Amino acid sequence: MLSLSNCRGPIMSRLFLSIRLFALFVIAGSITVAAEPNAAEPNVVRVTDYLPDGYVVDGSVSYQAELQQAIDEASRQGGQIVFPPMTYLISDEAGLNIHSDMTFELHGAKFVFPADCDNDGQLFRGENVQDVRFSGGEVVGRNDVWPAGVNIRGIYLTGNCQRIHIEEMYLHDLTSNGVGVFGKSDDEPARDVRVLDTIIDNCCNVYGDYMAPEGELRGPEKGSVREDQGSVAFYYVESFQVRGCRFDRARSDGTHFYHCRAGQISGNEINRSKMGGFFLEGCRHVTASDNIIRLNGSRGCTIERGCENCTLIGNVVEESGREGLWIPDSRFCVVSNNIFRRNGRKPNDPDGRRAPWNANITIDESSSDPSDTIAGHCVFSGNLLETSESQIAAMRINLTNKSLAIVIKDNVLSGERANILVEGEGEVILRDNLPPQQPLIIPAAE
Structure with a gap:
């Protein structure tokens, strides 16, 4: 009788071989099954499928009509549209109209405009669109010509x-x-907008400094409007995030958030703007944290014209042309744990037509405030303020007796102008600031 022990070697070898072959068939089948959807890609439109045979990839020929056709077709399919890596010439400033429920895959794609543009326009234009995503891509203008x-x-x-x-x-x-x-x-805002990990460099309209020498441009260039200011501009936007971006060399303001609500602006670099860097106007429930704001030509940060319940926490603001922070006509705001370093590089108006602007922080009431906001009930705490000899003070406060109390506590002042300048009649509560000194108080003018 043949024992099982005598057959174990050959039987087990054949069994293991069968198992291995079965496993290979299963793996191969899995790979084939996984590859089929990617091969078909039924909901993905590739714009190059709409280009003529022998199309060029260097941007020397415009295929704008074909690109629009591809976008329209992707909208009907309700899927993703892919712009494969190549240079796309946008010869008509009207750009490309987009639709709702679309994802634009743009990694490696480069969009260029010609040098002879003479009309307003854009690359992508959308009105009342929802559920739209842009990912990747480079957009190149020609503001030099x-x-x-x-x-x-x-x-x-x-x-x-x-x-x-x-x-x-x-x-x-x-x-x-x-x-x-x-x-x-305000009643019909855009909602749920995210701008993440994006670089915007050397953009916006040109805005001349309002104290430029006689004969030079003051204010916006002719033919542009206020909405053209800002590397990123949000007007009437609710529930938004701007995070991880770099906004550099704006030809006017680095950012402009106008009448926005419930927003988070964090982890960005806002540098070298011609005018202001970070700009909130008439906003509510907006937080700004962990941003680096440097070398902007006018104010590093502005929070003005009826801003309420906004915070500026944990930012670095240095070497602005005017204040590191100007915060007029705002209330219920918190400015905490920031570094304000040697702002106010530009001298004050020698003719005295404008209030001094070269403190690290100015808290006052503007002569023109459409919101008619009573300023106050703001807290400034835990900030480091380094001054230079050319500055008027580390902080300057000038409020009327209508304003609500301002609390300034636990700040560290250093440098040649390590003082707090209090003007006007508004209530200012100073506590535990270093160095411990009596504020320099200047009575309000008669």
Whole structure:
């Protein structure tokens, strides 16, 4: 009788061989099954499928009509549209119209405008669009040769836009916003907008310093409007994030958030703007944290005209042309744990027509405030303020007797002007600031 022990070697070898072969068939089948959907990609439109045979990839020929056809077809399919890596010439400043429920895959794609643009425009234009995502891509303007007053954006969205996601883009040398999102009003805002990990360099309209020498440009260039200011501009936007971006060399303001609500602005670099860096106007429930704001030509940060319940926490603001922070006509705001270093590089108005602007922080009431806000009930605590000899003070406060109390506590002042200058009649509570000194108080003018 043949024992099992005598057969174990050959039987087990054949058994293991069978198991191995079965496993290989299973793995191969899995790979084949996984590859089938990717091969078909039924909901993905590739714009190059719409280009003519023998198309060029260097941007010397415009295929703008074919690109628009591909976008329209992707909208009907409700899927993703891919712009494969190549250079796309946008010969018509009107750009490309987008639709709702679309994802634009742009990594490796480069969009260029010609040198002879003479009309306002943009690359991507959307009105009342929802559920749109842009990922990657480079947009190249020609603000070195375009005429003054030609305002061309990267992405321009208006109206009832919702659930917009923009990430990992590089936009430069445009003459208006890199990204501009404009809701209708306080009652009809755009909602749920995200701009993440994006670089916007050398964009916006030109804005001349209002104290420029006689004969030089003061204010916005002819043919542009206020909405053209800001590398990123949000008007009437609710529930938004701007995070991990670099906004550099803006030709006017680095950012402009106008009548926005419930926003988070964090981890960005806002540097070398011609005018202001970080700019909130009439905003509520907006937080700004962990930003680096350097070398901007006017104010590093502005929080003004009826801002309420906003915070500025953990930022570095240094070497601004005017104040590191100007915060007029705002209330219920917190400014805490920031570093303000040697701001106010530009001298004050020698003719005295304008209030001094070269403190690290100025808290006052503007002569023109459309919101008619009673300033006050703001807290400034735990900040480090380094001054230079050319500055008027580390902090300057000038409030009327109508204002609510301002609390300034636990701040560290250093440098040649380590003092707090208090003007006006408003209530200012000073506590535990270093060095411990009596504030320099100047009575209000008769």
